[in-house]
Structures are given as C-alpha cells and as structure tokens.
Amino acid sequence: MSSRALAGEYFQVTVVDEQTGRGVPLVELETVNHARWWTDSNGIVAFDEPGLMGQEVYFHVRSHGYEYPKDFFGNRGVKLKTTRDSSATIKIKRLNIAERLYRITGEGIYRDSVLVGHSAPTRRPLLNGQVMGQDTVIATPYRGKLHWFWGDTDRVSYPLGNFGASGATSELPGRGGLDPSVGVDLTYFVDDAGFSKPMCPLPEHGLRWIESLLTVPDERGVERLVARVAHHRDLGPAQGWYLMVFNDEKTVFESVQHWEIHDGHDSAHPFRARVEGVEYFYLYPNWRVKADLKSLYELKNYEALTCVAGDGKIRGKETELDRDATEHPRYSWKAGADRLSPGRVSELIAAGKLKPEESWIDLHDFETGARVQAGRGSVYWNEFRRRWAMIVSAQAGEIWFSEADTPVGPWVYARRVVSHDNYNFYNPTQHPFFDQEGGRLIYFEGTYTAAFSGAQEKTPRYDYNQIMYRLTLDDPRLVLPAPVYRVKSADGQPRYQMREGIETAKAWESVEEAAFFAVPPRQARAGLVPIFLVQQNGHTKLQAGVASSVSSGSKPSFFALPASEPIPAEILDGRWRCNARTSDGAELAFELELAQHGSSVEVVKRDAGAAGTGSLKDGRLTLQLTREGQRYALSATLRERKLAGDWKQLDGDLHGTWSGDWIDPSPSEDRSPAVVALYEYRSDTGQLIYSTDPHLANGALKRSDAPVCRIWKTPMNVLVLDTKATPIHTQ
Numbered sequence: 217m218s219s220r221a222l223a224g225e226y227f228q229v230t231v232v233d234e235q236t237g238r239g240v241p242l243v244e245l246e247t248v249n250h251a252r253w254w255t256d257s258n259g260i261v262a263f264d265e266p267g268l269m270g271q272e273v274y275f276h277v278r279s280h281g282y283e284y285p286k287d288f289f290g291n292r293g294v295k296l297k298t299t300r301d302s303s304a305t306i307k308i309k310r311l312n313i314a315e316r317l318y319r320i321t322g323e324g325i326y327r328d329s330v331l332v333g334h335s336a337p338t339r340r341p342l343l344n345g346q347v348m349g350q351d352t353v354i355a356t357p358y359r360g361k362l363h364w365f366w367g368d369t370d371r372v373s374y375p376l377g378n379f380g381a382s383g384a385t386s387e388l389p390g391r392g393g394l395d396p397s398v399g400v401d402l403t404y405f406v407d408d409a410g411f412s413k414p415m416c417p418l419p420e421h422g423l424r425w426i427e428s429l430l431t432v433p434d435e436r437g438v439e440r441l442v443a444r445v446a447h448h449r450d451l452g453p454a455q456g457w458y459l460m461v462f463n464d465e466k467t468v469f470e471s472v473q474h475w476e477i478h479d480g481h482d483s484a485h486p487f488r489a490r491v492e493g494v495e496y497f498y499l500y501p502n503w504r505v506k507a508d509l510k511s512l513y514e515l516k517n518y519e520a521l522t523c524v525a526g527d528g529k530i531r532g533k534e535t536e537l538d539r540d541a542t543e544h545p546r547y548s549w550k551a552g553a554d555r556l557s558p559g560r561v562s563e564l565i566a567a568g569k570l571k572p573e574e575s576w577i578d579l580h581d582f583e584t585g586a587r588v589q590a591g592r593g594s595v596y597w598n599e600f601r602r603r604w605a606m607i608v609s610a611q612a613g614e615i616w617f618s619e620a621d622t623p624v625g626p627w628v629y630a631r632r633v634v635s636h637d638n639y640n641f642y643n644p645t646q647h648p649f650f651d652q653e654g655g656r657l658i659y660f661e662g663t664y665t666a667a668f669s670g671a672q673e674k675t676p677r678y679d680y681n682q683i684m685y686r687l688t689l690d691d692p693r694l695v696l697p698a699p700v701y702r703v704k705s706a707d708g709q710p711r712y713q714m715r716e717g718i719e720t721a722k723a724w725e726s727v728e729e730a731a732f733f734a735v736p737p738r739q740a741r742a743g744l745v746p747i748f749l750v751q752q753n754g755h756t757k758l759q760a761g762v763a764s765s766v767s768s769g770s771k772p773s774f775f776a777l778p779a780s781e782p783i784p785a786e787i788l789d790g791r792w793r794c795n796a797r798t799s800d801g802a803e804l805a806f807e808l809e810l811a812q813h814g815s816s817v818e819v820v821k822r823d824a825g826a827a828g829t830g831s832l833k834d835g836r837l838t839l840q841l842t843r844e845g846q847r848y849a850l851s852a853t854l855r856e857r858k859l860a861g862d863w864k865q866l867d868g869d870l871h872g873t874w875s876g877d878w879i880d881p882s883p884s885e886d887r888s889p890a891v892v893a894l895y896e897y898r899s900d901t902g903q904l905i906y907s908t909d910p911h912l913a914n915g916a917l918k919r920s921d922a923p924v925c926r927i928w929k930t931p932m933n934v935l936v937l938d939t940k941a942t943p944i945h946t947q
Contacts, residue, residue: 226262228303228332243279257318262331273298280636281312313633314685321350322681337399345404346411349680352643356429358441361385367425380414380424396650396659416469423448428484446481453478473513485594485645488944501595501623503555520553528553545574547936576936577627585890594645597943600655607660612640612669621715622938640669695741697733697928724939733928734774746772755904776925788812792876893923
C-alpha cells in the first residue's frame with residue numbers, strides 16, 4: 217500500500233513555532249491516559265490510536281524550551297477531534313532564543329511525515345546507514361564536500377554498534393546540498409552489510425574518538441584530511457593518542473603518529489588564524505600549532521596559552537604560577553606546555569593556586585551576573601558581530617552564547633540560548649560553513665541524550681542523536697556588553713575605547729585594563745544612552761547624550777544604561793503575577809494584565825478567559841472578574857508594586873486571600889547585580905578618570921555627584937588578549 221493511501225488512516229497534528237510558523241521537532245503530545253507521541257523533524261505527529269479515533273481527545277503539549285499556555289487549572293494542552301484523514305495545527309511559544317530545526321541522525325527522522333504523505337527533504341527520511349543513534353559530531357569541508365564524523369554509533373541489529381568512529385559526506389549548500397535551514401542529506405561510509413563502518417580502524421580493541429579535524433596540504437601540495445584521535449577503553453584516561461590521515465581510496469583514517477599521552481577526550485573544533493604572518497590551527501582558543509603537516513606530528517610544536525611557570529607543565533600541588541609584580545597571573549604562549557582545559561583550571565582552583573576570576577575564561581550570566589561554568593563548545597570568528605563567537609555548554613542541557621574581542625577573550629558575559637529541562641545536550645559546535653547573511657544566522661548542533669543528566673526516561677528515536685539549532689544574532693536578547701579598555705595615550709592621558717577604536721589607532725600595546733563593559737554601537741537597543749568621547753580643556757571626557765548635544769558628526773563610543781533607574785509609580789498598569797488561596801488552603805497561580813485610566817481599572821489581557829473591571833482609590837483596588845460564567849470580587853491594597861487582599865465567589869461560597877507581584881517589563885539584564893554606576897573623577901590637574909568604584913575620592917581626586925551612566929562591571933582581575941591573531945576564512 218502506498219504512503220498516500222496510508223495517509224488517510226491518520227489524524228495529522230502539526231506543531232509550529234508561533235514566531236516563525238515552522239514545524240517544531242521534539243514536541244511531546246500526551247493523552248489523559250499517558251500515551252505519548254513526539255513530533256518528527258517536520259513537527260508532525262501521525263495519530264492512529266484505535267480506541268481514540270473520532271473522539272475529542274485532550275493532549276498535554278510540552279517541549280524543551282517551548283511552552284503552551286496554561287488553562288485555569290494549570291494544564292498546558294489542547295482538545296482535538298481526532299478524525300481520520302484530517303489535520304490540526306498547534307502553535308507553541310518558543311522560550312529558547314535559538315530555534316530547534318531538525319534531527320540529523322538516527323531512525324525515523326521524518327517518520328510521521330512519511331505516514332501522513334508529507335514530503336521530506338532528505339533521500340533517506342526513515343533509516344540511513346542502519347544508524348539508530350550517534351554521539352558527538354565533528355565536521356569540516358574537505359575536497360568540495362562536507363565531511364562528518366561521530367563517535368559511538370548504535371545499530372539496528374544489536375545493542376552494541378560501531379565504536380571506531382563513523383563518517384559521512386554531504387554536498388555544500390549552493391553546490392547541490394540542502395539549505396541548512398532545511399536539513400542535511402548524509403551519505404554514510406558503510407560496510408558490506410550497509411551499516412556505518414569504523415573510520416579509525418586500529419589493531420587495539422577499544423573506543424576511538426576523533427577529537428579534531430584539520431585540512432592541510434602534504435609535501436606535494438595535495439589537500440589532506442587529518443584527525444587527532446583518542447583511544448579509550450572506557451570514560452577514564454586515554455590509552456594513547458594518534459595522528460591519523462584520511463585515505464581517500466580506502467575511505468578510512470590511517471595512523472601516522474602515536475603519542476604516549478593519556479589525556480581524556482575533549483572535542484575540539486579548530487579554526488585558522490594568522491599570527492605575524494604565520495598560519496596557525498587553533499585547536500582550542502588557548503592551544504595552537506602551526507598549520508602544516510610536519511608541525512602536527514610533534515607535541516613539542518603545540519603551544520598553550522598558560523600562566524603556569526617554567527615549562528608550563530602542571531604538577532599537582534607543586535605547580536607554580538607565573539605572576540607579575542602586582543601578583544596577577546601572567547599568561548603567555550609556551551610550546552610543549554599543558555593546555556589549561558576546564559578540568560585543569562578546576563584543579564588549580566581547588567588547589568588554591570588560581571582564583572576563578574584569574575582564569576583565562578570566566579563566563580557570567582548576562583541576566584543575573586552569576587558565574588557560568590563553561591564546558592565544551594566551539595569558537596569561530598563571526599563577521600556579522602565582528603567578534604569571536606562562542607557556543608558552549610554549561611549545566612546539563614544548557615547552551616550559552618558569548619563573544620570576545622580576541623580568540624582568548626576577554627570571555628565574560630554570556631546568554632543562555634537553549635535549555636533542555638532535565639535532559640542533556642552536550643558537545644555542541646557551530647558550523648561556520650553554514651553561516652548565512654554574513655553571519656547573522658549561525659547553525660549549531662549537539663548530542664541530545666539522557667546520559668549525565670537527571671532525565672528519568674529516554675525520548676524514543678531522539679535520544680543519543682544530533683539535533684540542529686539556528687541562532688539569529690541580531691535578536692535583541694543577544695545584545696551583550698563588550699570591554700571598554702583604558703588606554704594610555706602618548707601624553708599620559710587615559711582614554712576609554714572599545715576594540716574598534718583601539719584597532720583604528722593601533723593602540724593595543726597601550727591598553728592598561730578592561731575598565732568596564734558596555735554595549736558596542738553596532739548592537740545598540742532601546743533603553744540605552746549613547747556615550748561620547750569629547751575633549752574638554754585638553755582632557756578626554758565621557759559624556760552621555762545625543763549626537764546633537766555633543767558635536768555635529770560625532771559618533772558614540774559605546775552605549776550604556778541611563779544614570780538613574782526609573783522608580784515605578786504606585787499605579788496598576790502592567791502585568792501582575794498572582795496567587796489565590798482558598799479558605800481550605802488550595803492555591804491557584806494566574807496572571808492579570810491591568811490598565812488604569814484615572815481611577816478606573818480594566819483587565820486588558822484575558823488570562824484563561826477572565827475579564828473584569830474595577831477601580832483604584834487611595835491605594836485600594838476593587839475588581840470584579842468573570843470567568844466561565846462565574847463572577848468573583850477581589851479587593852486588595854497596593855503598596856510598593858505589590859497587591860494583597862481578599863476574594864470571594866459572588867455566585868457561590870468560595871472565598872480566600874490573594875496576592876500579586878508587578879512584573880517589571882525592563883530587560884532582566886538591566887537589573888543584574890553586574891550593573892553598576894560609572895563615576896567621573898577629576899584630579900587637581902583636570903585629568904579625568906572613570907571608575908565603577910564610588911569611593912576613590914581623596915585629596916587628589918574629586919568625584920562627580922551623579923554617575924555618568926550605568927555599565928557592566930569587569931569581574932575578571934586579569935586581562936588576557938591575543939590581539940595578533942587575525943581570522944583566516946577557509947570556507
């Protein structure tokens with residue numbers, strides 16, 4: 217029977233992103249009796265439950281990073297009439313900043329689409345290479361195609377699969393390949409049985425994991441694909457490491473160098489950069505090697521950015537750090553030194569050798585100011601942002617975005633762009649070869665797995681597979697502060713400039729510190745004020761205002777928050793997060809959006825079908841709500857943006873108390889503890905200094921009464937830069 221004939225047997229449910237209208241994969245639909253379905257990569261569920269066809273069926277709707285509205289009883293779901301050969305569409309709100317696009321690996325990627333007769337973009341929408349699951353992707357363009365490699369791979373015919381690394385190719389977008397917003401059409405390297413074959417065959421038993429891929433010309437000038445491969449028996453230290461070169465005729469990697477090192481596997485996604493005329497592979501932002509095949513062979517050629525003294529080797533409690541006269545760690549590139557991986561940095565911190573704020577990377581949540589423990593990820597130059605962009609994991613299931621002026625930092629403020637509830641999503645990487653619109657759109661993927669997480673159950677088909685996300689870099693939620701450096705000019709006067717100004721003046725050697733963080737002019741958003749550099753009596757002054765108030769043609773140096781926070785008036789306008797309690801202790805959470813017109817009050821957003829009007833007099837609110845034919849009377853006292861009072865049912869006997877908290881509409885990052893006032897200090901000679909310390913005033917320095925503006929403080933107490941590295945674009 218054809219798929220078209222089968223399509224009439226199903227009730228099709230399509231779940232779409234209310235923001236884009238695109239189908240959302242990995243959305244769970246659950247009936248009242250706990251039967252569950254998950255949308256495929258088109259956002260489709262093919263529903264055929266014999267006992268429930270032709271019925272009005274309630275479906276709970278849930279998905280990682282997405283949300284369906286609550287009803288009055290707190291349920292998030294919808295009732296649908298499940299008629300065969302018919303369909304329904306559910307719109308779901310995306311909470312994640314990044315958009316989930318599709319699953320790349322595993323069985324049944326477009327299963328439900330095929331069942332209902334919907335088209336699929338790939339040639340093998342149900343099963344490809346006999347692959348059921350794959351762990352951790354590494355990918356690079358090579359000889360006109362994209363080459364993809366993964367770690368452990370599950371097979372159809374037995375629980376144990378391929379542990380020698382799997383591989384596939386796909387065509388590049390614009391050269392026969394799919395648009396990355398649509399999908400990736402993989403052609404696997406397979407064995408005689410049609411199963412994804414081992415790409416790193418070695419005589420020793422165990423696990424082979426590709427850490428990084430590099431393309432480099434050999435001695436004849438022919439492009440070769442090179443891999444650094446870890447050989448493991450378990451999740452502990454490696455048995456050894458190999459440098460392997462791809463044999464294009466045999467389509468496998470072959471060992472050309474063995475290293476007796478036992479560092480664990482840590483996925484790397486190299487980028488190229490030029491340093492003083494020499495090309496380097498940066499395997500990680502703080503570990504590099506010259507970009508030629510000969511240099512790759514010898515570990516002594518690999519350079520680490522480190523603050524460990526001497527040869528840069530870490531020796532446990534005996535490790536000594538290189539510190540300057542002010543006792544701050546001094547970072548430098550050292551050949552043959554140990555890379556300061558997250559694990560090694562943690563060891564140094566635990567041993568009391570290094571403070572968290574002295575690490576070369578010290579990420580903080582832009583919204584809350586809390587420290588973020590950066591895990592694995594990738595760094596690439598982004599042309600749209602004109603900065604180095606990082607996609608990195610943190611706690612299980614979380615993916616963060618950050619950016620920096622140089623490959624090694626300063627890495628300070630980050631924004632969470634994806635969360636997966638209690639599920640894990642590890643080893644994420646960007647795919648710069650998929651960048652679109654000059655880098656405004658970037659694509660990244662990771663491994664969706666219950667491993668190393670609090671997940672109680674594994675998601676059918678999706679677990680232990682790769683999922684693609686897209687991130688739009690002009691999203692206002694991704695406005696991040698960047699360093700404003702204090703630069704010492706030739707006349708000894710301090711200047712405060714962002715990277716763009718320093719590069720124009722070729723003044724990196726004169727940078728003294730990252731004084732504070734502010735928003736680059738290219739990223740200015742509503743609610744910020746421009747800050748200009750103006751000359752006043754021979755001194756450089758930071759002045760808040762608009763261009764016309766400074767001088768004709770002036771451009772702001774950076775943007776900041778206004779000097780003072782607006783104090784909310786005692787009015788009701790806005791959204792309120794409310795909680796009602798009955799006399800017997802039952803509770804109900806709900807939201808109200810209220811509008812005040814003089815003393816009159818109106819419910820302008822109907823939450824769960826509620827409507828109402830009332831009044832506010834002398835700080836006392838009275839409100840009548842109607843919901844599903846039931847009328848309620850609420851009264852409360854308004855004080856400091858909080859409501860507290862009583863309610864009763866007008867057509868019944870229910871009654872109790874209730875409270876409400878005003879929801880501040882300003883961005884949460886504007887209220888972060890990282891936001892501090894920036895003060896101007898004037899010396900006896902008229903020199904101007906700017907600081908976030910409100911207590912610098914002394915006999916020689918006089919502080920302004922009011923701050924210039926509010927900015928984001930610098931939590932790191934070291935300045936680590938790699939200003940000589942310029943990106944090389946290879947795609």
